[in-house]
Amino acid sequence: MVFDIIEHLQIRPELKESILEFRKQYPVEPQFQSRIPVPSNIYYGTDIWERAVTALLCGKNILLVGHKATGKNIFAENLAAAFARPRWDVSFHVNMDAASLIGMDTFKKQEVIFRPGPICCAAQHGGFAVLDEINMAKNEALAVLHGTLDFRRSIDVPGYERIDLHPATRFIATMNYGYAGTKELNEALVSRFVVIRMPMISQEHLILLLQDHYPTLKTEGAKELAAVYLDLQKKCENAQISSRAMDLRGLLDGVALMEKGLNVQDALDMGITNKTFDPYEQTLIQDTIRGRISKKMKPEDLFEEKCGSRRKEFA
The missing domain is CATH 3.40.50.300 (P-loop containing nucleotide triphosphate hydrolases)
Known part of the structure; x- marks a missing residue:
């Protein structure tokens, strides 16, 4: 591959x-x-x-x-x-x-x-x-x-x-x-x-990475999730938040939880927001996420098929 x-x-x-x-x-x-x-x-x-x-x-x-x-x-x-x-x-x-x-x-x-x-x-x-x-x-x-x-x-x-x-x-x-x-x-x-x-990952490559991991993830959903990550990256570069939120593994973990049917906001909190333990910083991260992802968004809105679909593997 x-x-x-x-x-x-x-x-x-x-x-x-x-x-x-x-x-x-x-x-x-x-x-x-x-x-x-x-x-x-x-x-x-x-x-x-x-x-x-x-x-x-x-x-x-x-x-x-x-x-x-x-x-x-x-x-x-x-x-x-x-x-x-x-x-x-x-x-x-x-x-x-x-x-x-x-x-x-x-x-x-x-x-x-x-x-x-x-x-x-x-x-x-x-x-x-x-x-x-x-x-x-x-x-x-x-x-x-x-x-x-x-x-x-x-x-x-x-x-x-x-x-x-x-x-x-x-x-x-x-x-x-x-x-x-x-x-x-x-x-x-x-x-x-x-x-x-090593450069920071671009939006285009981040979308490809997300869809490689989760083939049923819709392109629009991948774009929104990538935009959330890049918004956090900008805040980190401007010293508004710490690098704890710059967790690509956390984003992928969050998408895996969504794929299993967990609420989108809760999944992103578990994968990204809760990696920092400062309440004020947590609020900034949550505000950034909610600026892109509506509270009304459901996991099924992000995926083409039923949540829990099998993850693509590389060989």
Whole structure:
């Protein structure tokens, strides 16, 4: 399905051919086939696709930078699916250290053996390692990536032999702005990535996303829901409300509740409004929603068929 989307976005034909050649050149071992993602969400944006695909084909690692709800993790998953690579996810947090990334000693059959971590597994088997929220990582954890990400393309495991990266291995890092616990990335680390700034989703692409998830959603209904989200986005940009309301997952969750027959206003409150706990901000969000969505609107007004219809799946 990812290739259908690439054709729809009119990505350059030579890039598509190069992806197919890459897949033929680097087949995946049978035991890791299950790690190749099958995305249920598709990222829309021809320019971003072309930039990322070109970088990966050139052997580069990618840093996806952008605000909340710009589709960074969805896009990382889509890229792994398009290149048919097994994916290893690394979510950085305060307790993530070098051993968690590379691996550590463990006991098996009364022997001490090395249990590889996600970075080593991706390195050995030609996987795509997705480094989520990399600007939340401790310096100790990031230091082990320097030799992995630069021209050396190797990992020195203390007490064991050096691991050279499989030629298909790539690293895709993501980072948000302004979250609690984030920090500026080390200049040496940033220099090992090519950086793609992820734009906010457009109304056209948001409508496509909503109708991809919910095929029975009427076009007019999708337009109204997209307009609500973009109105909230403008208020967030103008510092009238916090970024808590900028929750694309929340909007999709709300539409799922509507599809099951829940009142439209209640569904949007559960998916979006209640994500903030400040009463004044909740009132601003509700006013924005009610400015677009009438209290009289019913779920059946938004969908072509009876609510509870089966969600479309991507394969």
